[in-house]
Amino acid sequence: MKPYPIELSHKMTLLHLSEQSFRTDRLTGVFALPLRQETAAQYAILPGLLTRSCAAYPTLAQFSRRLDELYGATVQGEIFRMGGWQLLAFSISYLNRRYTLDGTDLTAACVNLLLDMLFDPALENGVFPDDAFTQEKRCLLERLQGEMNNKRLYARQRCEELLCPNHPFSYNPNGTEATVNALTPAVAEAARQRMLAEANIHWLYQSADDTAALTRELDNRFATLGERLVDTVHADTSFAMKESELTEKMQVSQAKLVLGFRIAVTEPDGNIVAAQLMNTLWGGCATSLLFTHVREEKSLCYYCASTYDRYAGIILVDSGIQPENAEEAREEILRQLDAIREGSFSDDELEAARRCLIQRYSSACDNADALENFYIGQTIYDNYLTPEQMRAKALEVTREDVCRAARLTHFDSLYMLMPNNEEVAE
Amino acid sequence: MNPVKHPLLGDTLYTETHKSGLRVVVWPMPEASSVYAVFATKYGSINNILPTADGGTEEVPEGIAHYLEHKLFESEQGDAFRQFAQTGASANAYTTFDRTAYLFHASENILPSLEILLNFVQDPYFTPETVQKEQGIIGQEIRMGEDMPGRRVLFNMLGGLFHNHPVRVDIAGTVESIAKITPELLYRCYYRHYNLHNMVLVVAGCIKPEEVMDACDRLLKPAEAWEPDHYVVEEPATVAQEYVEDAMAVAAPLFYIGFKEPVVSHTPKTLAGARMLIDLICGKSSPLYSRLLEEGLINDQFEVEYFGGPDYGIWLFGGESADPKRVKDMIADEIARLQQEGLDAAAVEAVRRGAYGRLVAGLDDPSDCGELILSHLVDGVEPLSELNALAEITLDELTEQLHARFDVKACTLSVVNPL
Numbered sequence: 001m002k003p004y005p006i007e008l009s010h011k012m013t014l015l016h017l018s019e020q021s022f023r024t025d026r027l028t029g030v031f032a033l034p035l036r037q038e039t040a041a042q043y044a045i046l047p048g049l050l051t052r053s054c055a056a057y058p059t060l061a062q063f064s065r066r067l068d069e070l071y072g073a074t075v076q077g078e079i080f081r082m083g084g085w086q087l088l089a090f091s092i093s094y095l096n097r098r099y100t101l102d103g104t105d106l107t108a109a110c111v112n113l114l115l116d117m118l119f120d121p122a123l124e125n126g127v128f129p130d131d132a133f134t135q136e137k138r139c140l141l142e143r144l145q146g147e148m149n150n151k152r153l154y155a156r157q158r159c160e161e162l163l164c165p166n167h168p169f170s171y172n173p174n175g176t177e178a179t180v181n182a183l184t185p186a187v188a189e190a191a192r193q194r195m196l197a198e199a200n201i202h203w204l205y206q207s208a209d210d211t212a213a214l215t216r217e218l219d220n221r222f223a224t225l226g227e228r229l230v231d232t233v234h235a236d237t238s239f240a241m242k243e244s245e246l247t248e249k250m251q252v253s254q255a256k257l258v259l260g261f262r263i264a265v266t267e268p269d270g271n272i273v274a275a276q277l278m279n280t281l282w283g284g285c286a287t288s289l290l291f292t293h294v295r296e297e298k299s300l301c302y303y304c305a306s307t308y309d310r311y312a313g314i315i316l317v318d319s320g321i322q323p324e325n326a327e328e329a330r331e332e333i334l335r336q337l338d339a340i341r342e343g344s345f346s347d348d349e350l351e352a353a354r355r356c357l358i359q360r361y362s363s364a365c366d367n368a369d370a371l372e373n374f375y376i377g378q379t380i381y382d383n384y385l386t387p388e389q390m391r392a393k394a395l396e397v398t399r400e401d402v403c404r405a406a407r408l409t410h411f412d413s414l415y416m417l418m419p420n421n422e423e424v425a426e
Numbered sequence: 427m428n429p430v431k432h433p434l435l436g437d438t439l440y441t442e443t444h445k446s447g448l449r450v451v452v453w454p455m456p457e458a459s460s461v462y463a464v465f466a467t468k469y470g471s472i473n474n475i476l477p478t479a480d481g482g483t484e485e486v487p488e489g490i491a492h493y494l495e496h497k498l499f500e501s502e503q504g505d506a507f508r509q510f511a512q513t514g515a516s517a518n519a520y521t522t523f524d525r526t527a528y529l530f531h532a533s534e535n536i537l538p539s540l541e542i543l544l545n546f547v548q549d550p551y552f553t554p555e556t557v558q559k560e561q562g563i564i565g566q567e568i569r570m571g572e573d574m575p576g577r578r579v580l581f582n583m584l585g586g587l588f589h590n591h592p593v594r595v596d597i598a599g600t601v602e603s604i605a606k607i608t609p610e611l612l613y614r615c616y617y618r619h620y621n622l623h624n625m626v627l628v629v630a631g632c633i634k635p636e637e638v639m640d641a642c643d644r645l646l647k648p649a650e651a652w653e654p655d656h657y658v659v660e661e662p663a664t665v666a667q668e669y670v671e672d673a674m675a676v677a678a679p680l681f682y683i684g685f686k687e688p689v690v691s692h693t694p695k696t697l698a699g700a701r702m703l704i705d706l707i708c709g710k711s712s713p714l715y716s717r718l719l720e721e722g723l724i725n726d727q728f729e730v731e732y733f734g735g736p737d738y739g740i741w742l743f744g745g746e747s748a749d750p751k752r753v754k755d756m757i758a759d760e761i762a763r764l765q766q767e768g769l770d771a772a773a774v775e776a777v778r779r780g781a782y783g784r785l786v787a788g789l790d791d792p793s794d795c796g797e798l799i800l801s802h803l804v805d806g807v808e809p810l811s812e813l814n815a816l817a818e819i820t821l822d823e824l825t826e827q828l829h830a831r832f833d834v835k836a837c838t839l840s841v842v843n844p845l
Binding site for chain 2: 021022023024048059060061064065067068069070071072073074093094095098099100101131134135138139142143145146147148149150151152250251252253254285286287295296299300301302303320321322348352355356358359360362363365366367368370
């Protein structure tokens with residue numbers, strides 16, 4: 001059954017997922033704000049600050065002890081980029097009453113704890129305390145600096161910057177070192193208030209319980225704010241044809257090759273499932289053309305995979321290879337895209353990709369995290385399809401739909417992270 | 427199969443040792459929409475000695491268990507991945523220090539997928555050409571690992587902690603060591619370790635026990651009698667190196683602190699005790715965690731873990747820090763303080779609830795359920811007995827473990843500094 005969001009007061013929606021039966025129940029608030037360079041860090045520090053304490057449990061130790069007492073209830077604050085949006089997701093998950101050792105129902109306590117984190121944080125003189133703020137600012141800064149540690153992700157980020165320079169599609173949702181350094185406790189508190197007042201807010205509730213008590217509590221909390229003036233984004237996914245290329249050196253053992261493509265199939269109107277199937281066939285599964293030809297036939301790499309961002313209209317293909325094999329890998333990657341454009345792939349290959357894609361949708365059903373992620377991806381347009389409905393759409397995609405999606409895919413940028421052999425030699 | 431209803435979860439598990447020697451556990455989950463199946467052997471990178479025909483022993487190349495895992499997907503009829511592609515199952519495999527596991531996750535065509543799994547793991551096919559072809563692929567996997575600072579700092583720590591035990595060696599081996607692998611060696615390793623008496627099958631999700639046993643009856647091949655290895659690794663209680671330093675392209679120093687467990691034993695209560703002790707020493711609700719954060723010595727990358735195998739146990743503390751030596755001293759001091767002053771009863775009860783809740787919360791997905799059962803079987807404890815132990819373990823038992831399982835002097839600090 002197609003899930004419909006419940007319209008709440010204060011310009012919010014609630015998606016109630018009551019059909020799946022998990023051992024845990026979960027409430028998540030998704031706060032979507034336009035991703036801007038000047039405000040990204042201000043929001044990015046909030047997950048750290050708000051998930052470590054609240055006024056009732058003002059220290060990290062007290063707050064963590066409370067979570068232990070609530071049978072290991074877990075609070076999470078996550079931040080990510082979705083097209084031109086910066087998404088902050090705050091969640092609490094807790095054992096269903098069937099599984100607590102003494103039969104305690106944790107729902108009210110956990111829902112209130114999550115809302116206390118957001119509405120009643122531990123403040124001193126109206127701002128975040130210096131010690132907590134300093135710790136979280138340092139953690140955010142070190143997280144940013146540490147992004148270079150994962151060379152594969154680092155190379156992908158660099159390619160995104162080539163693809164969409166000075167554009168939200170390549171902004172780091174954690175901000176920049178300069179904008180993090182400029183943060184103060186007062187700026188962070190102002191960002192919290194702005195987040196509550198201006199974000200597009202969608203609540204996801206995974207529980208068999210009804211939503212009456214929750215909606216009442218949400219209404220009460222938001223009634224303490226003034227009228228919410230919700231900010232919005234009009235994402236421009238159009239692109240000009242270009243070809244950029246950048247090679248950088250670092251002390252690494254293996255070169256990281258990333259090819260960036262623009263694809264004119266995006267949310268909310270594009271044939272997303274066709275593009276997903278094309279991407280799966282190209283480099284998104286263990287029988288994909290890239291896996292078969294670049295890895296298995298040519299033994300050039302351990303991984304050669306493609307990933308599709310349906311909000312930005314970007315496909316990245318990346319591979320870890322020996323530097324001398326880069327050109328051969330690049331040619332093969334482009335050759336396989338041409339093959340899909342021309343329909344030069346077998347029915348077996350297409351159907352294997354389709355089954356893989358369907359399995360990916362289905363696997364969300366048995367995992368609370370995966371199910372939530374599946375729906376968070378749809379909150380932006382507030383139009384929800386179930387995994388079963390996505391499966392039905394995947395079954396309808398034709399061979400020609402797949403070829404068309406490939407023809408709408410254009411090579412744009414190449415990024416190479418090469419071993420710095422001189423430094424290695426030293 | 428024997429049904430065993432779990433007193434705390436209410437779920438019923440079915441277990442049986444099949445006539446072929448294979449231990450089979452089925453966890454039916456009628457409300458799930460998928461099935462996770464894992465067919466594993468208790469053979470990992472630490473099993474690096476093979477018996478020879480003359481009654482002696484031979485050391486095999488580092489990384490061979492992992493290499494075998496890659497090659498087992500190929501058969502004379504083709505690649506098992508291609509067969510799974512026909513059913514739509516998502517298949518994979520992995521090798522750790524003490525196991526090699528082959529698995530799939532599927533929402534439809536479940537029984538055909540189970541048949542593929544049972545068949546290909548029992549059907550080795552290695553030729554000089556196919557073995558040679560894999561050198562390039564695994565070589566790149568090894569190179570990828572060399573660029574992972576977290577992996578480097580971990581294996582440097584293990585190399586410092588252990589003098590002789592093969593847990594000190596990277597699971598994937600090196601480009602040089604895998605070059606020595608031949609089809610003949612792979613076959614010998616396979617027939618030594620992939621005996622059904624040394625293997626387990628765990629299936630969790632929307633499946634009936636009789637369906638699994640029917641597939642086992644039809645597809646499992648008779649296995650020869652099998653005896654476990656009796657090789658004893660001479661490993662001193664001390665560490666090989668107290669401090670190991672390296673440098674890579676990283677933003678800040680990464681560290682791992684390892685404490686070597688003096689006496690290793692795996693029981694439900696030692697597994698439960700490990701979960702609780704790491705939380706009591708340095709979990710987020712502990713005084714030490716707050717102090718480390720307040721002093722700017724750790725960040726949100728900090729992690730604490732216990733991991734152990736048949737004859738080794740390691741308490742791990744890792745993350746990023748400008749002063750890893752200070753972190754090590756503070757952790758060692760806290761362990762010594764707790765050993766001297768004792769555990770706080772209220773903290774123990776809170777941590778018990780937290781650990782219990784987190785373990786149960788991790789049992790939604792058939793894949794998580796299957797992996798926990800596999801882990802218990804490899805550790806030699808009854809499935810889910812750890813959960814009961816978490817509810818039952820006493821303060822005295824935990825205190826005893828705190829004394830017996832930590833030697834603060836048997837510690838290695840590994841650091842990877844920025845270049």
